[in-house]
Amino acid sequence: MSLRSLPDFPWDSLAPFKERASAVSGGLVDLSVGTPVDPTPVVVQDALRAAADAPGYPQTYGTPALREAVAAWFARRRSVPDLDPDGVLPTIGSKELVAWLPSLLGLGPGDIVGFPGVAYPTYDVGARLAGATPLVVDGLAALGPLTPSTTPKLLWLNSPGNPTGRVLGVDHLAKVVAWAREHGVVVASDECYAELDWRADSTEPTTPSILDPRVTGGSHEGLLAVYSLSKQSNLAGYRAAFVAGDVTLVRQLLEVRKHAGMIVPWPVQQALTAALGDDAHVAGQKARYAARRATLRAAVEAFGLRVDHSDAGLYLWATRGEDAWATVEAMAARGILVAPGTFYGQAGREHVRIALTACDERIAAAAERLTA
Helix, strand or coil: CCHHHCCCCHHHHHHHHHHHHHCCCCCCEECCCCCCCCCCCHHHHHHHHHCCCCCCCCCCCCCHHHHHHHHHHHHHHCCCCCCCHHHEEEEECHHHHHHHHHHHCCCCCCCEEEECCCCCCHHHHHHHHHCCEEEECCCHHHHCCCCCCCCCCEEEEECCCCCCCCCCCHHHHHHHHHHHHHHCCEEEEECCCCCCECCCCCCCCCCCCCCCHHHHCCCCCCEEEEEECCCCCCCHHHCEEEEEECHHHHHHHHHHHHHHCCCCCHHHHHHHHHHHCCCHHHHHHHHHHHHHHHHHHHHHHHCCCEEECCCECCEEEEECCCCHHHHHHHHHCCCEECEEHHHHCHHHCCCEEEECCCCHHHHHHHHHHHHC
16 A cells, blocks of 8 residues: 555645634634544543553453443443443544554455445545555445455445434344345444434434344344544543454454554543443533534524534534535635535535534634624
């Protein structure tokens, strides 16, 4: 893999729009990147401090208490009562796992990695890092007749989606799993926004998981769920995440990660364990985002944009039927920086992604500017 095969880092192209937005009276409102701004929960900070004396090497596999906490969280919050703690592995944030999963699974030249047409760009980058072929898969029917050389070895799902906020239901996930098992495809589901579900008709606390028994038929074979606490617990700075599912696949990842020294620090493992056991701070954070979302959505729509999908997660996926960069420019003129949908694929060329991750004062400032 040559560095020339990697795309340019997209956010660098926002620099002139950031400069323009920063010059507006009242200063910049940066809604372009989903970086948490609220305090890390005290229960997590306390756990980190208590674990500060850590002279020895941590376990790559994670402590048994951490893996059991992940399994308990899946049972309590994700309707997954049967997750084996041996099928859990902590990761250094979820982005590194997304970027390196094809390599960790042994994929390379001639192998195909599929991912959605509007998607987090690291799925594409991860395929390139492994020397595999990235392929947009918007619906299984789009693959056409399959042969060994055209069947993906790895298929990424993202629900709730970034940037769209689209949620895949149980029936949809079950069909993908059945198809994948028929064709010997590993399915990795990026579910990092699952706790931030805004659907009014939902009867469950989070969005459906690829590991849900209604999806899997009772077996996690060939399935991996990727999760991060950056959003729900304001732990982006901790790089606290995990992958869970098929025990055989997880152990394969573990063996490579042990050789490579890809280890979550022990104090972070302790903080992650504490965060997974405390639902109260997650509910509080969700309420803060719900209020910001209501304020911002009303203002965005008043500005003439239509919000599509956005059923979960930390973004509004919005359009006014024009080139995304024109919308970015119009927002920058109001002192607001947003991300063009083209960062997530050409299918997003008429949308922008607007993050909810700003403090209440900045969200209010954005709303005032958009409705002035």
